[in-house]
Amino acid sequence: QVQLVESGGGLVLAGASLRLSCVASGRTFIKTMGWFRQAPGKEREFVAAINWSGGNTNYAASVKGRFTISRDNAKNTVYLQMNSLKPEDTAAYLCAAAFGSGIYVSPTNYNYWGQGTQVAVSS
Numbered sequence: 001q002v003q004l005v006e007s008g009g010g011l012v013l014a015g016a017s018l019r020l021s022c023v024a025s026g027r028t029f030i031k032t033m034g035w036f037r038q039a040p041g042k043e044r045e046f047v048a049a050i051n052w053s054g055g056n057t058n059y060a061a062s063v064k065g066r067f068t069i070s071r072d073n074a075k076n077t078v079y080l081q082m083n084s085l086k087p088e089d090t091a092a093y094l095c096a097a098a099f100g101s102g103i104y105v106s107p108t109n110y111n112y113w114g115q116g117t118q119v120a121v122s123s
Contacts, residue, residue, distance in 0.1 A: 001027060002097055004095045006020060006115065007022075008021050010120070018085065019080070019082070020082065021077055022079075022080075024076040031100060032049055032050070033096070035048045036093070036094045036096060038116075039091040042091075047093070048063065069081075086121060090119060092117070092119075096110035096113050
């Protein structure tokens, strides 16, 4: 089993920055880590993913250039640096972990999920 715990969400003004963290514990033989988000009444949406080494990343078009995903394997932690936040970024942000090594966009490729941390951006 793998447990994922997110932190770092909050309420900010448009244009501000936040840094989300996700700490993995348990049997952490996981490779790809990802961030998704889900707004009320909407489907879960891919945000970013990173492979085990950190050498490969992928971003949704809506966040590319504003968000940066990174990881520290020594700390079993993945981060999401979010800059220039917009009201449309408001959502619950969920961390996900996959046993596979691909940079997965589909949530069906991920094996474990955190509970999420809420991000609210006001205009």
